[in-house]
Amino acid sequence: MLFRVDPRSAVPLGDQIAAAVRGAIADGSVRAGERLPAGRELAASLGVNVHTVLRGYQRLKEEGLIELRRGRGAVVTGAASPARARLGEAAEHLIAQARQLGLTDDEIVGVVRQGLAPR
Amino acid sequence: MNPATPFTRPPADTLRVAIAAFPFLVAVAVVVGVHHQTADRLPDPLATHFGADGTADGFTSVHGFVLGIVLALLALGIGGAVLAHLKRLVPAAPWLLATGWSLAAVLAVPACATLLANAGAGRAEAARLPLWQLLPALAAGLLAGAVGLWLGGPRRRPEPSGAQGGPRLPLAAGERAGWSRTTGSPLLAALGLFTCCAGVLLGFVSGPFAGVALGLTGVVAGALASVRVTVDRRGLALAPALLPYAFRRIPLDRVTEATCRNVEPFAEFGGWGYRVRAHRSGLVLRSGEGIVLQLRSGREFVVTVDDAATAAALLNTLLDRARPHRGD
Numbered sequence: 001m002l003f004r005v006d007p008r009s010a011v012p013l014g015d016q017i018a019a020a021v022r023g024a025i026a027d028g029s030v031r032a033g034e035r036l037p038a039g040r041e042l043a044a045s046l047g048v049n050v051h052t053v054l055r056g057y058q059r060l061k062e063e064g065l066i067e068l069r070r071g072r073g074a075v076v077t078g079a080a081s082p083a084r085a086r087l088g089e090a091a092e093h094l095i096a097q098a099r100q101l102g103l104t105d106d107e108i109v110g111v112v113r114q115g116l117a118p119r
Numbered sequence: 120m121n122p123a124t125p126f127t128r129p130p131a132d133t134l135r136v137a138i139a140a141f142p143f144l145v146a147v148a149v150v151v152g153v154h155h156q157t158a159d160r161l162p163d164p165l166a167t168h169f170g171a172d173g174t175a176d177g178f179t180s181v182h183g184f185v186l187g188i189v190l191a192l193l194a195l196g197i198g199g200a201v202l203a204h205l206k207r208l209v210p211a212a213p214w215l216l217a218t219g220w221s222l223a224a225v226l227a228v229p230a231c232a233t234l235l236a237n238a239g240a241g242r243a244e245a246a247r248l249p250l251w252q253l254l255p256a257l258a259a260g261l262l263a264g265a266v267g268l269w270l271g272g273p274r275r276r277p278e279p280s281g282a283q284g285g286p287r288l289p290l291a292a293g294e295r296a297g298w299s300r301t302t303g304s305p306l307l308a309a310l311g312l313f314t315c316c317a318g319v320l321l322g323f324v325s326g327p328f329a330g331v332a333l334g335l336t337g338v339v340a341g342a343l344a345s346v347r348v349t350v351d352r353r354g355l356a357l358a359p360a361l362l363p364y365a366f367r368r369i370p371l372d373r374v375t376e377a378t379c380r381n382v383e384p385f386a387e388f389g390g391w392g393y394r395v396r397a398h399r400s401g402l403v404l405r406s407g408e409g410i411v412l413q414l415r416s417g418r419e420f421v422v423t424v425d426d427a428a429t430a431a432a433l434l435n436t437l438l439d440r441a442r443p444h445r446g447d
Contacts, residue, residue: 001300001426002296002297004295006293006294007295035301035360038363040363041347041363042297045349045353
């Protein structure tokens with residue numbers, strides 16, 4: 001899969017890496033069970049810090065898209081479907097839009113919670 | 120004047136079969152002819168195996184020896200003809216024919232030398248065949264192989280991809296990009312696992328040395344069964360998927376252009392695996408889509424991998440970036 005990061009963008013590099021993987025899962029070019037390059041390798045490839053890559057991988061793990069195992073690296077989980085990845089992308093859009101409006105993190109969570117409140 | 124000899128095109132089906140069988144028939148005729156000429160002077164049994172100093176140390180009956188050689192040549196001739204007839208081996212025909220021609224010479228020449236050495240000595244124990252006598256056999260093998268290769272017609276050149284100047288991937292000025300994907304052969308993985316298990320079993324049955332040797336073979340096969348292909352600002356790298364150490368790197372400054380095309384392992388490389396050929400080398404674990412790097416040395420480096428178009432496009436873009444700095 002193609003990883004691309006732009007150091008001049010306002011989006012943190014780790015999030016850009018996560019977005020690249022998310023996008024690849026969303027468009028079907030990366031499927032469940034596929035192994036992502038090791039953090040150290042990808043960091044050397046892109047000329048970024050290992051911790052930056054691992055921060056991106058950690059995000060994907062929290063979204064349930066990948067599994068991180070010692071020695072086995074990062075593997076795309078069986079639960080990671082294109083639709084699931086698109087949901088993550090939608091959340092990114094929501095956050096970006098809310099931040100543009102000047103909302104704080106708590107206010108953004110509040111917006112989502114309001115939408116979830118039983119009617 | 121005829122501008123083109125008939126053999127500059129790949130020979131037709133029946134002709135190819137005839138070319139494949141021909142050297143073996145000639146070899147049979149020569150061996151039988153030499154036997155006929157020397158029959159009344161041959162000792163029985165013959166000296167048929169010679170030590171490093173050229174003295175005889177193995178003996179076989181005349182009929183057993185001649186019959187064995189003739190049957191072996193006929194069997195190989197039939198095998199060669201059958202292989203030459205197979206449609207899917209047509210692309211490999213020049214090498215197939217070269218191997219057959221070379222094999223026929225390498226078998227027939229020492230057999231004739233053995234018969235002549237026996238006939239000259241009169242007594243089997245006195246027969247001498249010094250080691251340097253193998254040189255004519257090797258020379259004949261190379262010569263016959265070259266003839267077979269020439270008769271097989273020109274090797275098929277892969278058609279260059281139609282894309283003008285190769286594909287590109289749009290990247291912003293400061294943007295960094297890397298492409299990474301694993302390629303593999305499930306068959307090789309299964310083979311590696313099977314060999315490892317056989318190694319463990321053999322280790323228990325017949326001692327640790329054989330077991331470890333077989334086990335290691337299995338590990339190597341398994342390691343090559345899944346390979347990570349990386350394309351980035353440094354060039355192209357191949358590493359076992361489970362180990363982060365590249366076993367092959369092609370730095371960007373050795374590449375002139377990258378393209379993507381369908382790769383036929385058998386026709387272009389004579390098989391699967393890490394292959395080295397006269398004008399190209401590479402890792403071909405399956406047929407189908409692959410990245411093709413044109414190297415400055417004029418050679419090609421090929422890797423079969425999915426999504427090769429993206430990898431080739433990225434490489435070309437990175438090459439464009441590097442070009443102003445390297446001055447071409």
